[in-house]
Amino acid sequence: MNLHEYQAKELLKRYNVPTQDGIAVSNVDDAVNAYKQIAVDKGTKFAVVKAQIHAGGRGKGRMKEAPDQSGVQVVKSAEDVERVARNILGNTLVTIQTGEAGKKVNKILIAQDMYYDGPSERKEFYLSILLDRATKRNVIMYSTEGGMDIETVAHDTPEKIFREWVQPGFPLQGFQARNIAFNLGLSGAAHKNMVKFVSDLYNAYVGLDCAMLEINPLFKSADDKVLAVDCKMSLDDNALMRHTDLADMRDKSEEDPTEVEAGEYNLNYVKLDGNVGCMVNGAGLAMATMDMIKLAGGEPANFLDVGGTANAQTVEAGFRIIMKDPNVKAILINIFGGIVRCDRVAAGVIEAYKKLGNIHIPIIVRLQGTNAEAAKELIENSGLEVQSAILLSEAAELVQKAVRG
Template sequence: MNIHEYQAKELFAKYNVPTLRGHIAFTADEAVRAAQELGGNIWVVKAQIHAGGRGLGGGVKLARSTTEVKEVAQQIIGMNLVTHQTGPEGKLVQKVYVEEGADIQKEYYLGILLDRALEMPIMMASTEGGMAIEDVAHNTPEKIIKVAIDPVTGFQGFHGRKLAFGLGLPKEEINTFIKFAAALYNVYMDYDAEMIEINPLVKTGDGRFLALDAKMGLDNNALYRQEHIHEMRDLSEEEPTEVEAGKFDLSYIKLDGNVGCMVNGAGLAMGTMDTINYEGGKPANFLDVGGSANATTVAKGFEIILKDPNVKAIFVNIFGGIVRCDRVANGIIEATKITNVNVPVIVRLDGTNAIEAAEILRNAGIKNIIAATDLADGARKAVAAAKGE
């Protein structure tokens, strides 16, 4: 789960990771009040969406008077912000974060994420602040300094020194930086973060380090013990159909093809998409119905897949292990009674009681259900059906 910049900064503040003062605003008038409350004569108005590259897309603007704050807030709130991370469709901006200005002397990058190979968090720093870290990693990997932090012993001074000296910081700034990095590590661990990215981390004229931006993703599996974070979930940032599917324990991801698929197990679900692609079609979605695959979940699956008007055929691919195919077959028949399925449904059931299942489907005599013998056969038939063949 991702959270907004302003929410991440709230958490930072609790852990003494220095940030600038700011307020969230849902209207231009609220933005003006926020600016007045903050005081000063320069503010930054920042679109709050779950995507990087907001500045380049026109979602971050400087204002030198409250009149300007109002103007830019009006421009940003309600805009459809397109960045390299939103995709071409962009994201609707519903709120802005109004922050006080800062005297920026230099920009850095600081991030923490899990290194899956080392099985521990790594902290990364770079002098190339304000740039996409993926590009830095690609073009000038030597400009990224990494330290792996053993969670058993935690963040040590030497981790901080390696980063600080690596960044070429002058002696008098080393300790301030180390304190910053240590506090950030605590945020990462205590909130079960998956990644934190501060880009840029800035050094001010008076020698302070500040998180000018904040991006934070959290481990979904740990949300049960992070109640406060759970409340930060912004459903408007997520694909509505995916949220809907989640309510029924279905894992759904919308894609842009026309062959819908419903599969048990994440790996086989991906494999089914790949097979459809291999057979010359394009998958419309990823959908893992999990272990149960009963009438209710299958019906819900059909409903969710068919919300996408591009879908011209559905490939149901179930490998029955513990779940018996005859039960799944009955579930599919039931499901077609609950949900109106108006496209061809290609059904491949293999594994436990597959023969009985084929019999059940045949006897049901539902005309848009087409039986398939195996994975390749099912994918071929689904691709052909989607093409209207």
């Protein structure tokens, strides 16, 4: 589950991780009031307005209805804040990560200006924490080249990328935190502050059950303070049962509506760009089915795993979701009857077909396993335009005909 920058920073504060102050707002009047609290009341005129979407590259992005405006802008007056807020709120921000479709901005963060001293006195770093699956350990990846795309740094100057691995179940060791500060070229108060920052950040990563935690830029101010100016945080969905309060932070408006709907029915759904919708029980079988669709000359329109307890309700929900994609030219249902009985799935398919009605695309149902023959008989005697198959090769031939026909 991805979080917005303002949400992530609030969570970091629970672990004493210093962050750039800011106030999240959703309308222009609140933006002006927030500016007064963040800048004017603190004796400065500068602040930063940041669009809040689940995507990076906001500062280099562009607003669709105001192409000369980016998603991150420095302001120096209440009039500036009002103008920028009007340009961003409700507009669509296009970045390298969103694609041309972009994402609608419903909130902005009015944040304090951290660049109050000369550039020679301040520094920007990069730091992230995530699971390294190759070593089965958590890895802290960091670089002196902050504020840039880390992919570009890794490609052009890989020697500037450092790593520290931490064994799961063990805390970050003191010598590792000090090593990070040394490799970033810090000394004195800045070194001490970085050691504490990294230690607290790792505690936040573990305590919040993060899947990924990225700070870019990680900022050292002219007076040697170390703090997170930006933060991207992704939580492990499987651990949300331990954090019911965090689950409430989910912003469904940032997600694909069909994927949200699928989640409400406990369906694992990912939309793709193909022309053959597929409904399968089991992730492995779903991937094999997608390969089979490609071999048959089609392209998968989705990944849809209904799980091991498929019934009439889940089948109907799956149908509804797949049918919302106008690119779908055929639907392949591939069920292996292990825990679930094939005849029950067949009954669910027939019931869903009758309820939905007006289905004018070919539907191929391949059922194998428990009561597969009975399931095929049910479908063939239903009088519906549903084609049944038992062998995978049969299903492949039917998909091929549907795609070409």
